[in-house]
Amino acid sequence: MLDHVFLPVRDVDRSIAFYTAVLSPLVITSRVDYDGADGSSGHPDLKGFGANGRIFFWFRLGVVDSRSAHVGFVANSRAELDAAYAVAIAAGAKDNGAPGVRLHYDPRYYAANVFDLDGYSLEFVYKSWQH
Numbered sequence: 001m002l003d004h005v006f007l008p009v010r011d012v013d014r015s016i017a018f019y020t021a022v023l024s025p026l027v028i029t030s031r032v033d034y035d036g037a038d039g040s041s042g043h044p045d046l047k048g049f050g051a052n053g054r055i056f057f058w059f060r061l062g063v064v065d066s067r068s069a070h071v072g073f074v075a076n077s078r079a080e081l082d083a084a085y086a087v088a089i090a091a092g093a094k095d096n097g098a099p100g101v102r103l104h105y106d107p108r109y110y111a112a113n114v115f116d117l118d119g120y121s122l123e124f125v126y127k128s129w130q131h
Contacts (some may be wrong), residue, residue, distance in 0.1 A: 004055070006046065007069055008062025009118050015059055016047055018117050021091045023049055023057075025083035026073055026124065030055060066119030075126040078110050084124045085112035092117055099124075 009015040016031075023029070032055045034046040044062070048055040057071070075081035082099050089095060097113035110126040 002056065004048075004058055005069075005071065007059045007071070007118075007120060008064055009059045010061075010064050011117075012045075012047060012059070012061050014117060018091050018093075019049055019057075019059075022084060022088045022093070022116075022122075023073070025080055025087055026075055027051055027080075028057070028073065034058075064118045064120075066115070066121070070121040070123065072123040072125050074130075075124050076131065078126050081110060081112055081124045081126045085114065088114045088116075088122070088124075093122070096121060 020031070028049050028051045030050045030053075032048040032050070034048065036043040036045040044060040046058045046060050048058045050056050073084070075084060078099070085099050093114035093116055095113075096115050097111070099112040100110070101107060102109040102111050106127070108128045110128070112124045114122050116122055
């Protein structure tokens with residue numbers, strides 16, 4: 001299991017607004033701002049998102065290489081996934097695969113894919129056998 005992921009973004013405030021909206025349908029609503037001055041020398045300022053007492057998705061101001069990451073977020077139902085996809089598109093994400101079954105993985109693998117505002121590949125995933 002992963003503990004956390006950091007992504008560099010071009011515009012921190014824009015990314016906070018985007019991810020606050022997009023992650024809300026997935027019940028990823030906890031937010032933390034970490035002041036890099038509180039860490040070791042050269043530690044960046046971080047903006048974190050999480051749920052259930054864990055902050056696991058972080059971003060920071062930096063150089064973006066959208067080809068360098070693909071992030072999959074767990075949805076607890078198809079409806080939750082559909083809502084996250086719709087919010088992402090409304091918030092400026094680009095479609096990279098509308099909600100639907102991904103038969104090439106498994107007939108129970110339901111997902112949607114977008115590119116975020118920095119071009120990162122995001123996937124919202126509902127795998128019924130994991131719930």
